[in-house]
Amino acid sequence: MDNDTHARQHFSYEEILRLIEPNSTVLDLGCGDGELLERLIRERGVRGRGVDIEEEMIRTCIARGLSVFQGDLDEGLKDFSTNSYDYVILNHTLQVVHRPDLLLQEMLRVGRYGIVNFPNFAHIVNRVQLFLGGRMPVNRHIPYEWYDTPNIHFCTRKDFQVLCREMGYEIMRVIDTGNGRRRLPLLSNLLSTEVCFLLRGTN
Amino acid sequence: MNANGSSEHGPRQGASPDSGSVGIVTPQDYTFGSTGEGIELESGTRFGPVTVRYETYGTLNAERSNAILVAHAFSGDAHAAGYHSPNDHHAGWWDSMIGPGKAFDTTRYFVICSNVLGGCQGSTGPGSINPETGKPYGLSFPVITIDDMVKVQCKLINHLGIERLYAVAGGSMGGMQALEWAVRYPERMRSVIIMAATSRLSAQAIAFNAVGRNAIVSDEYWNGGNYYDGDPPARGLAIARMVGHITYLSEQAMGIKFGRRLQARADFGFDFEDQFQVESYLEYQGDKFVDRFDANSYIYLSKATDYYDLGARFNGLEHAVAGCSSKFLIVSFSSDWLYPPYQSKEIVFAMMRQGVDVSYVELESSYGHDAFFLEIERQAPLVSSFLEGLDG
Numbered sequence: 050m051d052n053d054t055h056a057r058q059h060f061s062y063e064e065i066l067r068l069i070e071p072n073s074t075v076l077d078l079g080c081g082d083g084e085l086l087e088r089l090i091r092e093r094g095v096r097g098r099g100v101d102i103e104e105e106m107i108r109t110c111i112a113r114g115l116s117v118f119q120g121d122l123d124e125g126l127k128d129f130s131t132n133s134y135d136y137v138i139l140n141h142t143l144q145v146v147h148r149p150d151l152l153l154q155e156m157l158r159v160g161r162y163g164i165v166n167f168p169n170f171a172h173i174v175n176r177v178q179l180f181l182g183g184r185m186p187v188n189r190h191i192p193y194e195w196y197d198t199p200n201i202h203f204c205t206r207k208d209f210q211v212l213c214r215e216m217g218y219e220i221m222r223v224i225d226t227g228n229g230r231r232r233l234p235l236l237s238n239l240l241s242t243e244v245c246f247l248l249r250g251t252n
Numbered sequence: 253m254n255a256n257g258s259s260e261h262g263p264r265q266g267a268s269p270d271s272g273s274v275g276i277v278t279p280q281d282y283t284f285g286s287t288g289e290g291i292e293l294e295s296g297t298r299f300g301p302v303t304v305r306y307e308t309y310g311t312l313n314a315e316r317s318n319a320i321l322v323a324h325a326f327s328g329d330a331h332a333a334g335y336h337s338p339n340d341h342h343a344g345w346w347d348s349m350i351g352p353g354k355a356f357d358t359t360r361y362f363v364i365c366s367n368v369l370g371g372c373q374g375s376t377g378p379g380s381i382n383p384e385t386g387k388p389y390g391l392s393f394p395v396i397t398i399d400d401m402v403k404v405q406c407k408l409i410n411h412l413g414i415e416r417l418y419a420v421a422g423g424s425m426g427g428m429q430a431l432e433w434a435v436r437y438p439e440r441m442r443s444v445i446i447m448a449a450t451s452r453l454s455a456q457a458i459a460f461n462a463v464g465r466n467a468i469v470s471d472e473y474w475n476g477g478n479y480y481d482g483d484p485p486a487r488g489l490a491i492a493r494m495v496g497h498i499t500y501l502s503e504q505a506m507g508i509k510f511g512r513r514l515q516a517r518a519d520f521g522f523d524f525e526d527q528f529q530v531e532s533y534l535e536y537q538g539d540k541f542v543d544r545f546d547a548n549s550y551i552y553l554s555k556a557t558d559y560y561d562l563g564a565r566f567n568g569l570e571h572a573v574a575g576c577s578s579k580f581l582i583v584s585f586s587s588d589w590l591y592p593p594y595q596s597k598e599i600v601f602a603m604m605r606q607g608v609d610v611s612y613v614e615l616e617s618s619y620g621h622d623a624f625f626l627e628i629e630r631q632a633p634l635v636s637s638f639l640e641g642l643d644g
Contacts, residue, residue, distance in 0.1 A: 111613075117612075129601075
């Protein structure tokens with residue numbers, strides 16, 4: 050991971066840390082190497098568990114003393130009890146699952162709140178690359194070619210808002226990020242590179 | 253994995269002492285309880301005396317806080333690591349995991365392994381002499397359970413003066429014992445590692461055990477379990493072992509290892525002299541097993557695994573694990589059809605619902621149930637990471 054990516058990831062961790070109430074319970078879906086979870090435990094006193102599919106990531110989490118479950122998010126969260134966590138986090142993972150809508154539904158069944166962040170496909174750079182260049186956008190926010198990308202469901206800030214409305218989820222906070230900095234919610238669908246939503250379910 | 257190589261519950265061969273070996277080890281015995289005393293078995297019977305054969309590797313620290321109990325699988329024994337003599341070429345059954353610098357690092361941990369109650373490799377079992385009659389118990393040996401094995405191990409741990417184990421670990425039937433430890437003595441260990449195990453056998457797994465037992469009791473030499481002064485039911489026991497070996501391997505592992513190759517010929521002779529390599533392997537495993545295992549122990553131990561149903565005893569698995577306070581690592585193997593991953597997950601989810609600190613890994617492996625002996629390169633870093641993470 051290059052420094053730039055790391056810095057942006059670091060920033061999104063800071064944002065998520067701020068959203069979470071101290072001493073709550075957290076399920077981190079697609080927890081990767083467990084850095085976020087470890088910080089949540091250390092800095093927010095949460096009780097948390099991670100889920101990831103990659104063996105190497107799981108091993109890294111275990112070495113950190115974290116409690117992790119190796120599983121495939123595309124298989125859903127059926128064995129996780131309803132309302133068993135305060136927060137369910139989906140950090141930079143929404144776009145890689147087969148059915149983001151079903152996973153979202155599961156997240157807000159298992160957790161009271163959902164935190165979802167993802168790259169905003171409607172960002173101006175993407176629009177310019179597609180509109181003027183006539184090619185699928187490839188840039189530092191979405192660095193893959195169309196044929197090898199793990200990102201199979203890109204969406205825009207606005208798309209996600211529409212989905213939440215249709216599914217009846219309350220959007221409690223939206224944090225807009227532009228190149229690793231928080232930005233004012235102005236022309237957000239055009240200018241935010243990444244967005245982070247705090248959602249509340251219907252139950 | 254070669255035709256004679258390590259497989260479930262069999263010693264590894266062809267290894268030689270190396271820098272990662274614990275070297276030469278001497279088994280020890282601990283005996284407790286006199287006749288009619290001893291322990292109360294799950295069946296309600298009091299049983300004694302009980303001898304426990306065990307080995308230890310590494311050094312117990314002054315605080316007695318670095319002890320790890322390793323529980324062996326169905327046909328394993330107390331000899332988990334190292335060699336018994338300089339000429340011994342059979343390393344202990346988990347030698348790849350236990351030793352200096354290995355997953356269970358004997359420069360840091362004091363590792364203990366004991367032969368189970370009902371076994372035949374030094375601990376009291378049906379082949380042991382009943383002090384009341386001066387003859388082997390045979391079928392007068394009481395029916396024992398996984399729970400009983402654990403109670404006996406606990407006596408040993410008490411005897412060694414260890415209040416709290418650093419970890420209890422095991423695979424297959426050893427994993428059941430580790431799980432039972434966590435439920436029965438939750439305050440006695442910091443962590444638990446359960447591999448390729450289950451909280452209860454499937455009907456299919458019980459069925460294979462039943463075929464094995466049938467092979468033994470159908471052997472004319474079995475004689476109702478009284479064969480200790482004559483020839484043992486070797487053929488029956490060998491067939492039981494062959495059936496067992498089929499269940500320890502996956503279809504893919506067998507395909508890779510043997511394919512459809514013939515043992516001694518290039519082409520079919522159509523004369524019943526043809527032997528496929530897989531047949532030869534099973535014959536070899538069966539015959540080798542007869543030299544080191546007692547047929548009655550096979551019956552008792554396989555029955556103990558059949559009986560094991562942790563959830564049923566506690567009115568649900570969730571209730572069973574509710575009191576668990578240790579940190580857990582549960583590992584399953586994708587191609588294990590004997591104790592399939594979903595059975596490990598049942599334990600994991602019951603624990604998660606009870607807020608138990610549990611991590612779950614499903615290792616992608618083609619080795620089948622035997623994987624916990626064979627997937628060392630990937631399993632070892634998991635175990636060492638987990639043990640280190642305890643202090644993190």
